[in-house]
Amino acid sequence: MKNLIIILALLSFTPSGFSQGNEEQGEEELHKGRIEKQPQFPGGQAKLIEFLQDNLEYPKQAQENRIQGQVYVEFVIETDGTITNAKVVRGIGGGCDEETIRVVNSMPNWTPGNHKGKNVRVKYVLPVSFYLPKTKRK
Numbered sequence: 623m624k625n626l627i628i629i630l631a632l633l634s635f636t637p638s639g640f641s642q643g644n645e646e647q648g649e650e651e652l653h654k655g656r657i658e659k660q661p662q663f664p665g666g667q668a669k670l671i672e673f674l675q676d677n678l679e680y681p682k683q684a685q686e687n688r689i690q691g692q693v694y695v696e697f698v699i700e701t702d703g704t705i706t707n708a709k710v711v712r713g714i715g716g717g718c719d720e721e722t723i724r725v726v727n728s729m730p731n732w733t734p735g736n737h738k739g740k741n742v743r744v745k746y747v748l749p750v751s752f753y754l755p756k757t758k759r760k
Contacts, residue, residue, distance in 0.1 A: 657737040661699040661744050664730055677725045680752060681717030689716035692751045695726050701741035703731035711747060718752050 663670035713719035735744040
């Protein structure tokens, strides 16, 4: 599957700081303003790209139906660096949404975000692009 192209559009990797709270019950409070230190994937952005490229597989159903596009997945990096609450906020179907969630949920712990000396929860939206190689027409 290495000939299939999976592009990670990390330029629009968007964080939003959250203070501690229970997101499932809607009790978290949006952190006002920017946080001092954004969370980081182990080894930085280049290692995140490498991890996603190594672990994402283009779903067979999407290949057969030539489904392409971007999957936007939202997740929370907790104060201990774990990933929680991963969900697709805009998908393309064909198994790409589920594959993106699977890989995001398998990510190792991140270095958590920090504000004023305290680790904070941070929500991220990560766009992941799925594109098939162009075929030559006869």
